[in-house]
Structures are given as structure tokens and as C-alpha cells.
Amino acid sequence: MHKVVSRDGTTIAYEKAGEGPPVVLLGGGFRDHTAFDTLIPYLAPHCTVYAYDRRGRGQSGDSPDYTVEKEIEDLQAVIDEAGGRAAVFGGSSGAILALEAALAGARISRLALLEPPYRVPGFRTPPAGFAERLDALLAEGRRGEAVEYFLGEHVGFPPEWIKEWKDSPLWPSNEALAHTLPYDTAVMGDGRVPVERMAGLRMETLVINSDHTGDWLLAAAEATAAALPNGRRLELPGVWHRVLPEVLGPVLVAFVTA
Structure with missing residues (x-):
């Protein structure tokens, strides 16, 4: 794997494949870069793909004092390796992290989000504590x-x-x-869609959900797309919290290369 050093000195490991416009893949909970092994073959013929291990995962390093800001710096370090500006695809909590990075000014050209797991009114939330x-x-x-x-x-x-x-x-x-x-x-914060902050984000954003996902994840995708001035939602064939790679791949290629 390739390595890049983030701002705080943490080493971030990534795989690189393909040739074309750069796209960085950002995984969610329980996942390292191998989560994208079945997706990359659909992207690499058209894009330069960067799939990395978030800090504390796989071959990436870690630090004892975690902050979301440091994860945003990790993503920007990978984007810098991709030429300084790139499209970003994030899934699950990785989708929220990608969105937070965009809100923080990371140099993201386009943003694709798969089922950011926000908590919308009417659905359960984690217990206090x-x-x-x-x-x-x-x-x-x-x-x-x-x-x-x-x-x-x-x-x-x-x-x-x-x-x-x-x-x-x-x-x-x-x-x-x-x-x-x-x-x-920490990335998911209080769980609410940050509607006021998202209102100023003009970046073109694609919010994707599976046609067989949970009700609260569908509601979260709808709320996220509605809060983004240049956001649109797309429902694709899949299972709970996952879209089939043979379906997702061509959609991402079309979005990144448009």
C-alpha cells in the first residue's frame, strides 16, 4: 500500500488503482479499504481510485487523542496525493465524515454519499450515556x-x-x-442533519440509498438530499445499507466524470 502522512504525523495507508479523474473512497463503521474491493473494478477503467484505511484501521496509524478534525485532515492528505482536489464517495458514517470535510473546506470537487445514518424525527436514537x-x-x-x-x-x-x-x-x-x-x-455527533450548515454548501452532491434499506436510513437520505442546495437523491437496487457494486459503480463513474 501507499502511505501519506497526515497533519498530526499519523501515517495513512491507501490503495491506488486506475486512471482518470480522481475519486477517494471513504468507508464507514467496521470497515477498512478492503470494503471497496468489489467496487473498484467498476471504477478503475474510468477513474483514478484512492481507497484508504481510516486512522486506527488496517495499515494506517492512529493517535491517542482522536478528533473528527484529524479525520478530516487525513482525508485532505489523501486528496492532496490525488492532485489536490478530488471527488469523494463516502458510505455510512464515512458519508457523514465526507460531508463534514466538505463543510470544513476540504478540496472536494463532487460529493457522493451512501446512506448517511442521521437520526431524523420519529425514529429511535441511541440512549443517554x-x-x-x-x-x-x-x-x-x-x-x-x-x-x-x-x-x-x-x-x-x-x-x-x-x-x-x-x-x-x-x-x-x-x-x-x-x-x-x-x-x-464522534463523527455522527448528535445524529441530527446539520440543516443550517448544509444550506451554504453549494457543491454538487449525490445522496444514494438502497431500495431495500431500513425506514430510518431512507428517511435520513431524503432529509440529507433535501437540506443540500445542490443535492439530489437516487435510489438503487441493493440490500440493507448497501447497494450492489455492479449498480453503484457505473453511477459513480457517470457522476465523477460528468
């Missing part, structure tokens, strides 16, 4: 319990869904990345 409880579980080394707690209380999975996750091949990697869940929690 969620972040503190999550930190306590991790401090005690109870990584599996921390993952279960995040999935149940933040994502809203019922017990039977959590059991399916625990029985899947992905569970060990979920536990291995449990220490980054507070990072995603």
Missing part, C-alpha cells in the same frame, strides 16, 4: 460486547440480527476494529 458506556466496555477489553452494544443501541439491530452477525465470518474483523467505534460515534 451511549458513548460513555461504549468507552467503558472497550477500556475493560470487552470488545465483543462493545460491538454488540453498538449494533443494538446505536444501529438498532434486534437480537436475532446480532446473532447472525456473530455467526458470520465478518465477526472477528468487527471485533478487531471495535476500538474505532467511538470514532464513528
